[in-house]
Amino acid sequence: MIRSRASVGLIASALVLAACQTAGRTVYEAPLRQGELLDPPAATEQKQTAATTQSDFGLVDADTIAHDGRYFRITDLSPGERPSPETLEAGLWQSMDRVEQQTRTSGNRVDDTELNAYLTEVTCRVAGEHCNDVRVYVMRVPAFNATMAPNGMMQVWTGLLLRTRNEAQLAGVLGHEVGHFLRRHSAQRMKNVIETTNFLAFFSAATGGWGSIAGLFAQGQLLAFNRDHEREADGYGLLLMNRSGYDPREAALTWSNLIREHDANEDKDERDPFLSTHPAPEERSKILGELGAAVASKMTTSEKGRDRFLEIMLPRRAAWLRDELNQRSFETSNELFDILLEDDPNPAEILFFKGELHRLRGEEGDEQMAIDFYVESLQAAGTPPAELHRSKGLVHNRRGAHTAAKESFEAYLEASPNASDRLIVEDMIKRLATS
Amino acid sequence: MRPIRSIGLAVTALLVLSACQAYNLAESGKSIELAKSFSMTPARDWNLAVNGKVQIWTIEGPILQRMQVFNGIEDGKPLVEALSADQDKKPPVFEASMTPIEIRDLFVATIARVSQLNLETGELRPEAVADEAGFRFEYNYTDKNGVDKRGFVLATTRNDRLYLFDYAAVALYYYERYINDAEQLVKSLSASAA
Amino acid sequence: MATLAVFALTACVQTAHKTTGELKSGSENRRIVLMPVDIELSVLNAGGVNEPRADWTNAGREHVRTALAAHTAAFEAEIVVPDNSDILDDLDKEQLQIVKLANAVGSSILLHEYLPQLKLPTKKDQFDWTIGPDAKLLKEKYDADYALFVFLRDSYASSGRVAVIIIGAILGVGVQGGIQAGTATLVDLDTGQVVWFNRLARASGDLRNGDAATETIKLLLTEFPT
Numbered sequence: 001m002i003r004s005r006a007s008v009g010l011i012a013s014a015l016v017l018a019a020c021q022t023a024g025r026t027v028y029e030a031p032l033r034q035g036e037l038l039d040p041p042a043a044t045e046q047k048q049t050a051a052t053t054q055s056d057f058g059l060v061d062a063d064t065i066a067h068d069g070r071y072f073r074i075t076d077l078s079p080g081e082r083p084s085p086e087t088l089e090a091g092l093w094q095s096m097d098r099v100e101q102q103t104r105t106s107g108n109r110v111d112d113t114e115l116n117a118y119l120t121e122v123t124c125r126v127a128g129e130h131c132n133d134v135r136v137y138v139m140r141v142p143a144f145n146a147t148m149a150p151n152g153m154m155q156v157w158t159g160l161l162l163r164t165r166n167e168a169q170l171a172g173v174l175g176h177e178v179g180h181f182l183r184r185h186s187a188q189r190m191k192n193v194i195e196t197t198n199f200l201a202f203f204s205a206a207t208g209g210w211g212s213i214a215g216l217f218a219q220g221q222l223l224a225f226n227r228d229h230e231r232e233a234d235g236y237g238l239l240l241m242n243r244s245g246y247d248p249r250e251a252a253l254t255w256s257n258l259i260r261e262h263d264a265n266e267d268k269d270e271r272d273p274f275l276s277t278h279p280a281p282e283e284r285s286k287i288l289g290e291l292g293a294a295v296a297s298k299m300t301t302s303e304k305g306r307d308r309f310l311e312i313m314l315p316r317r318a319a320w321l322r323d324e325l326n327q328r329s330f331e332t333s334n335e336l337f338d339i340l341l342e343d344d345p346n347p348a349e350i351l352f353f354k355g356e357l358h359r360l361r362g363e364e365g366d367e368q369m370a371i372d373f374y375v376e377s378l379q380a381a382g383t384p385p386a387e388l389h390r391s392k393g394l395v396h397n398r399r400g401a402h403t404a405a406k407e408s409f410e411a412y413l414e415a416s417p418n419a420s421d422r423l424i425v426e427d428m429i430k431r432l433a434t435s
Numbered sequence: 436m437r438p439i440r441s442i443g444l445a446v447t448a449l450l451v452l453s454a455c456q457a458y459n460l461a462e463s464g465k466s467i468e469l470a471k472s473f474s475m476t477p478a479r480d481w482n483l484a485v486n487g488k489v490q491i492w493t494i495e496g497p498i499l500q501r502m503q504v505f506n507g508i509e510d511g512k513p514l515v516e517a518l519s520a521d522q523d524k525k526p527p528v529f530e531a532s533m534t535p536i537e538i539r540d541l542f543v544a545t546i547a548r549v550s551q552l553n554l555e556t557g558e559l560r561p562e563a564v565a566d567e568a569g570f571r572f573e574y575n576y577t578d579k580n581g582v583d584k585r586g587f588v589l590a591t592t593r594n595d596r597l598y599l600f601d602y603a604a605v606a607l608y609y610y611e612r613y614i615n616d617a618e619q620l621v622k623s624l625s626a627s628a629a
Numbered sequence: 630m631a632t633l634a635v636f637a638l639t640a641c642v643q644t645a646h647k648t649t650g651e652l653k654s655g656s657e658n659r660r661i662v663l664m665p666v667d668i669e670l671s672v673l674n675a676g677g678v679n680e681p682r683a684d685w686t687n688a689g690r691e692h693v694r695t696a697l698a699a700h701t702a703a704f705e706a707e708i709v710v711p712d713n714s715d716i717l718d719d720l721d722k723e724q725l726q727i728v729k730l731a732n733a734v735g736s737s738i739l740l741h742e743y744l745p746q747l748k749l750p751t752k753k754d755q756f757d758w759t760i761g762p763d764a765k766l767l768k769e770k771y772d773a774d775y776a777l778f779v780f781l782r783d784s785y786a787s788s789g790r791v792a793v794i795i796i797g798a799i800l801g802v803g804v805q806g807g808i809q810a811g812t813a814t815l816v817d818l819d820t821g822q823v824v825w826f827n828r829l830a831r832a833s834g835d836l837r838n839g840d841a842a843t844e845t846i847k848l849l850l851t852e853f854p855t
């Protein structure tokens with residue numbers, strides 16, 4: 001979400017929220033840079049002097065995880081803590097309190113009691129004693145993302161709920177966001193942005209304008225700083241998964257699926273050259289995979305929570321699949337649908353949307369493929385959406401297959417006699433009958 | 436992050452949008468040509484801003500109420516020209532052969548892309564537009580600031596071009612207040628000689 | 630920041646808008662409910678990043694309330710500050726929509742009355758903005774004749790920013806310093822009419838300080854009906 005072509009001012013305001021990424025394109029392409037952001041905690045310091053610096057890997061104790069000599073530890077914010085009013089952090093919190101008020105009534109918010117209760121429950125399990133410090137809002141946005149504001153306002157986008165496959169994967173993302181909160185990344189970022197832009201201002205004032213090279217350099221610094229936070233939050237995600245009994249190996253799977261989607265996009269090479277010099281989410285997935293396995297090996301029980309998760313998500317999914325197609329990113333959507341099909345309890349629905357994809361794309365051969373997927377959907381396990389026959393009729397109609405179109409429309413009205421477009425479909429049937 | 440900046444951005448967008456085209460008076464009783472296919476005659480004074488193929492008719496300003504006229508969108512073109520500039524995603528485009536269902540879906544997809552808003556649409560039914568076969572549907576949504584909005588769309592295809600009339604207003608008070616004026620506008624449509 | 634850009638553009642226009650010079654005198658005690666003041670005070674850092682300050686904002690909000698109450702007391706109108714005045718959560722759905730509509734009307738006034746390029750020709754010189762008769766619901770809720778909506782942003786250049794401004798000035802580059810901007814909207818709760826509106830946009834003033842806040846409120850309430 002943060003592009004080097006954005007102005008520094010925009011970046012600054014954007015950074016108020018510890019935003020993670022959009023559809024695997026920007027921040028999540030960040031490298032897992034070696035840095036010394038977090039000192040080894042006191043407890044592990046003794047370990048280091050006693051034994052080695054490099055051998056700590058995976059779970060060090062119940063609250064600490066290590067990778068490459070870096071330690072992620074749940075520290076910083078005590079439950080219920082609010083920053084004191086004169087601090088930079090308090091200013092951010094207060095700003096975000098206002099934003100949260102807005103979020104509560106925003107049209108993009110999914111105002112669904114059961115869904116929100118479920119997400120709150122999983123968040124609480126992950127956040128543990130910080131349960132009351134974090135409030136989760138589901139936002140209807142068709143991209144893989146979640147955000148955490150410094151005051152504990154967390155947003156989870158429906159595009160993420162569409163892509164995670166079980167409660168453990170969801171918990172991994174929520175844990176990552178809670179990590180941003182516990183380590184107060186927003187405040188750190190804000191501080192960093194202020195310092196960097198202050199430096200830039202003097203530089204540019206002295207040179208009589210914005211030095212573009214200095215600006216680019218500074219933005220690179222800011223992005224690197226973000227990437228350290230992302231990496232740290234990943235560590236926290238695993239740690240919290242461990243603590244709350246979720247299978248930590250699931251975290252990496254979310255990433256490998258996103259990579260598949262991303263790779264399916266033909267235009268993937270047009271990403272920012274500034275960012276493309278860095279390793280992609282592949283590395284992140286790899287490290288999460290290694291760490292996840294190491295953590296999992298020390299856990300006696302770990303759960304995936306697949307049934308529970310799907311029971312909540314499946315009945316709500318059709319709208320999110322429709323939103324996905326409205327993006328007109330057909331290559332990535334197709335890959336997403338294929339990923340879902342691999343283990344989906346309702347393949348009929350996914351197959352219908354594959355048909356929709358071809359109907360909407362309308363390239364050479366798409367009409368036949370659309371029909372084929374509709375037919376496959378009707379034969380597959382699960383339930384296709386009621387509008388399948390209508391879509392089929394639309395494709396037949398486009399091809400001039402009037403009888404087939406008419407039959408499909410009639411089948412549609414028979415299946416859903418109270419359809420909101422009944423009058424228009426009847427009108428079309430009449431026209432088809434006379435043509 | 437998006438919801439947060441959107442309040443400011445909406446204002447910016449509005450400014451950018453409006454900076455280049457001021458509102459002119461669309462006088463009561465004076466006909467306005469729509470891409471040589473229709474003409475429209477308001478029965479009261481409106482303010483009219485034109486931005487490419489999109490006209491904005493308003494009495495109280497577009498934040499409160501407006502009629503958006505997509506004025507003769509050509510086959511293969513998106514409703515909002517600016518969408519073509521997005522390199523990452525293809526825009527949803529109009530095709531002359533589209534049925535009302537497909538045009539409704541195109542409108543909903545366009546709004547989702549342009550404004551990240553999710554419209555809930557009501558009954559889709561046939562309705563003539565100046566003697567051309569057309570259709571209508573109502574919709575509602577809540578904007579980013581949490582204001583409930585209501586609207587209707589009336590549309591038709593003529594000479595392979597799309598004419599779409601989209602009236603929307605704040606649901607509280609404003610929708611009802613100007614709905615007759617909006618209806619009068621679309622009822623005043625008459626087909627120009629081809 | 631984008632919103633503040635609008636203010637900057639309106640800076641050359643000075644007048645308040647009003648439909649009346651007098652508050653209704655139906656009851657002895659004219660009650661004006663002060664809706665939650667949308668206020669933020671911030672430091673403008675050298676690099677141009679606005680850093681919100683919670684302590685200043687809290688102080689500023691108090692100063693504004695005090696100054697408003699003092700200002701209207703002079704003509705026997707009482708400012709009512711509801712309990713939980715920072716929290717819109719105790720409004721029901723419909724009441725909340727009215728508040729949101731009032732904000733939308735305020736934005737419309739700012740854009741169409743103060744930005745010459747966005748003038749609405751049909752408005753001519755009449756000032757006839759309204760939030761509609763549902764305003765009565767707020768009248769019932771707060772037992773008030775009028776509602777006052779106040780929006781304020783106040784930023785102060787840090788010493789670093791001041792230095793950048795000075796360097797810029799030496800080199801002939803204009804650098805924006807702190808800005809004080811705001812709007813105030815007075816709505817008649819019987820009719821929903823906006824009876825008075827004003828906005829403020831300047832590079833001076835200080836809401837952190839009680840006396841200076843009084844001066845700001847006096848300026849913001851220019852031509853406020855009495």
Ligand SMILES: [Zn+2]
Pocket residue numbers: 018019020021176177180229230233
């Ligand atoms: Zn993150």
